[in-house]
Amino acid sequence: MFPDAYIFMVQERLKRRLKRICAEFLPQNVLVYIYNSYDIVGDLAILRLTDMSRKYVSVIAEAVMNVHKNVRTVLVQTGPIRGGFRLRKLECVAGENKTTAVHRESGCAFFVDVEKCYFSPRLSHERMRIAKQVENGEIVVNMFAGVGCFSIIIIRQSNAHKVYSIDTNPTAVQSMRENVRMNRVYGKVAPMLGDAREIIEKRLRHVADRVLMPLPEKAHEYLPYALLALKKTGGWIHYYDFEHAGKSENPTAKVHSKVAERLESLTVKFEIPFGRVVRTTGPN
Numbered sequence: 001m002f003p004d005a006y007i008f009m010v011q012e013r014l015k016r017r018l019k020r021i022c023a024e025f026l027p028q029n030v031l032v033y034i035y036n037s038y039d040i041v042g043d044l045a046i047l048r049l050t051d052m053s054r055k056y057v058s059v060i061a062e063a064v065m066n067v068h069k070n071v072r073t074v075l076v077q078t079g080p081i082r083g084g085f086r087l088r089k090l091e092c093v094a095g096e097n098k099t100t101a102v103h104r105e106s107g108c109a110f111f112v113d114v115e116k117c118y119f120s121p122r123l124s125h126e127r128m129r130i131a132k133q134v135e136n137g138e139i140v141v142n143m144f145a146g147v148g149c150f151s152i153i154i155i156r157q158s159n160a161h162k163v164y165s166i167d168t169n170p171t172a173v174q175s176m177r178e179n180v181r182m183n184r185v186y187g188k189v190a191p192m193l194g195d196a197r198e199i200i201e202k203r204l205r206h207v208a209d210r211v212l213m214p215l216p217e218k219a220h221e222y223l224p225y226a227l228l229a230l231k232k233t234g235g236w237i238h239y240y241d242f243e244h245a246g247k248s249e250n251p252t253a254k255v256h257s258k259v260a261e262r263l264e265s266l267t268v269k270f271e272i273p274f275g276r277v278v279r280t281t282g283p284n
């Protein structure tokens, strides 16, 4: 006999497999062309479709709404995530025509417009993992904060003193302010609009016990500014990067060497005690 909680978890996971939930509506030769995973953000479902599965979009959208009774809108991502703000083009294919939602995660609520701001529910485990490491009284700088998820979860889950929460996208910072209000962390999470490099140089030199860099595209370039934000006595940097790795390669070891080389060139004393694959994207 399996406990109810385990059965519930397995059912929830199976619900996220698009091939499975479409199996009774679509022929096998179409199912092979469907991306298996999709995101649920509040009451929005966000899917990616291949050209082959595109003509079955209404059947697929209906199947998703059937399984997720709380979903009111199904969006299809029609292009890659791109640009400085990390945005994607979306098309509404079923339900109410909207791109905003309130998403709940780790006891917090986040208002997000998924067309105008970056947001991924797939980082929930990573956000909690970081929040659990934050110690009493810490000051944290989140260099690429989006709508404030890491920052707010840290404040709600730890006894951190303050999180400076920077983003260059005005809509993301406006939503972050709304999220600070909604989660009652006013004065603890400080939303800051602008480029992380400029803000740290002008206002946040040597203030932080911990710096977060959740933007793989820029982390390597911005590493000197993460170091500048750290207290002179040192602290932690959470560094994220993309790394291509063939079957025989270890992506974590590759990033380790890349970061070590960069820190050595900056003549910094450092240790890299831990690394892990947060998410896989694309083949290899």
Ligand SMILES: C[S@@+](CC[C@H](N)C(=O)[O-])C[C@H]1O[C@@H](n2cnc3c(N)ncnc32)[C@H](O)[C@@H]1O
Binding pocket: 084, 085, 086, 117, 118, 119, 120, 123, 143, 144, 145, 146, 147, 148, 149, 150, 166, 167, 168, 169, 172, 194, 195, 196, 197, 214, 215, 216, 218
């Ligand atoms: C991958 S998202 C961050 C996601 C966020 N941490 C979360 O958990 O949802 C990266 C964010 O960095 C912002 N960004 C890009 N360049 C930046 C810069 N130079 N300074 C500050 N923020 C920047 C983008 O607008 C985007 O919101």
